[in-house]
Amino acid sequence: MAVGTRDRIMDAALRLFVEQGVAATPVTAIEAASGLSPGSGSFYRHFGNKQDLLTAVVEREMAKARKDPATQVSAARPGELPADVLARQIRADLDFLRDLEPLMIVLMWERGRAPEVAGRVQEVMVERGIELGVADLLTSVPAAAVADDPAAAAGVMMSAVVGYFLNVHYFGSEPAGVGADRFATTLARLLTGR
Amino acid sequence: MAVGTRDRIMDAALRLFVEQGVAATPVTAIEAASGLSPGSGSFYRHFGNKQDLLTAVVEREMAKARKDPATQVSAARPGELPADVLARQIRADLDFLRDLEPLMIVLMWERGRAPEVAGRVQEVMVERGIELGVADLLTSVPAAAVADDPAAAAGVMMSAVVGYFLNVHYFGSEPAGVGADRFATTLARLLTGR
């Protein structure tokens, strides 16, 4: 990884973009963080401009996150409780979000100026949210509130997962000191009515 | 409202900051949007620099949100079900977040460069979350998952509310098409085990 200068530039740029935003990160700073001489145009031997770099970084990060086996949910074991299956699901979703974390932060910053790219990420998220979490939720859960309005329960679950993730990122600490495992277990129990 | 030039500058600046971020908003653009001549330094008759303006805007918006009676929860009516009280609580929290929406967006963008200001907003949020939502939750809810780990349940509730709000903001639509009332009702029912 990060063998060539092009990759080093992408690594350094993503880090800087996350820390201070794209607009506030000058090309000179990217050069310096990539081991190039700041102010030299050496950056431009690798990318046409900062926008091209952003596009390339987005492509690379999304490809990485989709391939990562750690964010795939393993199949339910026979006899496993619905609450436990759901808790594993939720932890996998949090892992998936953590994989995409730098990208999400950058795109939330840049959504106004790169709407088509933000749209693609949204598709990946929604696709995953719908296909995995919601499908499991609708089939295996007997709780009254879920049965009455499964779509709303799915919305609550997705909101809670995304909200937990963003709480941790933006405030730098877990909400009410609750770690990922406790969060996943409690949310799963609430959804399954146990 | 917005009688003097100073107020018009703050209104215009907040709008532009939300749309494109602080770093990407030149003072020239703020002048233009405030009815001043762009490029003239007239802005500097009212604020020392852009950072001073940001600070003033944050102060003003936080003072407004704290005073707004629409975001205060009315007392529980006698005989009202815990789930209904909690649902009203959740709707009030969403109103509170919507009141603070522009400020939150700007501060999430700027958190790296204005950490002390972001810290103050966090305090207000946490204070409100703890004092209102969590206190009610702990006292009035008999659900097993809540009784077993009240702090985790409170974390789930806060995460869900914040996540719902941010989903709506960033993706421009309600998660799974679920509106605020349905969301609040479902989350309250899940938490109260009804």
Next chain:
DNA sequence: GTCTATATTGGGATAGAC
């Protein structure tokens, strides 16, 4: 493929007339 050097633009900020 990186360097030094530089042209050029855009935005931050000030001076002084009105």
Next chain:
DNA sequence: GTCTATCCCAATATAGAC
């Protein structure tokens, strides 16, 4: 308190030597 005019610097991007 707003204007015109201007200074200054930071950032984008290019040219050409090595």
